[in-house]
Amino acid sequence: MLKLRNLVILLCLALLVTPALAQDAPTVGLMNTETYGDILVGPNGMTLYTFSPDPLNGSVCSGRCAEAWPPLTVESADELTAAEGIPGVLGTFEREDGTLQVSYNGLALYYWFRDEAVGDTTGHRVGRNWWVVPPATVSIAPHPELGNILVGPTGMTLYLFTNDTENTSACYDQCATNWPPLLVESADALVPGVNLPGTFATTERTDGTLQVTYNGMPLYYWKDDAAIGDATGEGRGDVWYVIAPETVALGSSDELGDFLISADGMTLYMFTRDTEGVSNCAGECLENWPAYTVSAVNKLVAGMGIEGELATITRDDGSLQVTYNGMPLYFWKDDKAPGDATGQNVGEVWFVVAP
Secondary structure (H helix, E strand, O other): OHHHHHHHHHHHHHHHHHHHHHHHOOOEEEEEEOOOEEEEEOOOOOEOEEEOOOOOOOOOOOOHHHHHOOEOEEOOHHHOOEOOOOOOOEEEEEOOOOOEEEEEOOEEOEOOOOOOOOOOOOOOOHHHOEEEOOOOOEEEEEEOOOEEEEEOOOOOEOEEEOOOEOOEOOOOOHHHHHOOEOEEOOHHHOOEOOOOOOOEEEEEOOOOOEEEEEOOEEOEOOOOOOOOOOOOOOOHHHOEEEOOOOOEEEEEEOOOEEEEEEOOOOEOEEEOOOEOOEOOOOOHHHHHOOEOEEOOOOOOOEOOOOOOOEEEEEOOOOOEEEEEOOEEOEOOOOOOOOOOOOOOOHHHOEEEOOO
């Protein structure tokens, strides 16, 4: 009887203590993982995710989607707090049901219903649309007119200057006042976001500060961009431009050598029964070999070492499939992770694509 009474007392204490602990936790915190480094978590310590099709400050995940991916919500924007070490901006927007969903640098945050314990990251890569969220120095954000573009750690648009040369900035004095360089304290502090192939590095400016570079080009902000989503520096003086991430990059293996991969590292294939500019894969074929499609506003960018031509064709359903030198590009359903190339030579008609 005494043991039972003690158990009841302990349960009551737990109920009293747990809300206090939850209240003390920040809205968005940090968790270090062996696989992904530091990533964002909710006040309960569970992993947070972003959804690629979402626009800035909005969500297209509702109904059954929101049941599987519960949004991180708060009662009031005044409640928002972020753990130390998170450089971005937390915000809220109103969902269709009137709840306030939390956003990070304008991107909606969600949980995944199959994550069962703190430290689980089983939602990463689901549908190739759901991703963990590092506190990145440079990441990708959607723009309604310019497509996917690179943004800095606070979500503000980044630019390149065509008068720069590789790893060297030509922008100083008044130029640097108008176009502040993206700086880091050290090269080790540079954290690329997810799905960003290409080379990130730093270059030392004349004042000794370290400016971030992407594929050798120094990165800058524009003084007149006032809010996340602004890109008013695009095309200034015909020398300043936003930066689109690579659409196609290079992968390699000892067995296959160099071959094309998508931005998230998945192997791309060609179908020898296709003809230039025409896909002959539909129905069950397309279920097994999903087409690599992009939004109409996204720029096509070939990664370093890829000299062929990227373009798109319009499929029967209206989607835009990426082509390389005229040949449509596909994924293989049995490839599960970056580096997999199990579709090579399937049926003697499917092959990885050499650059």
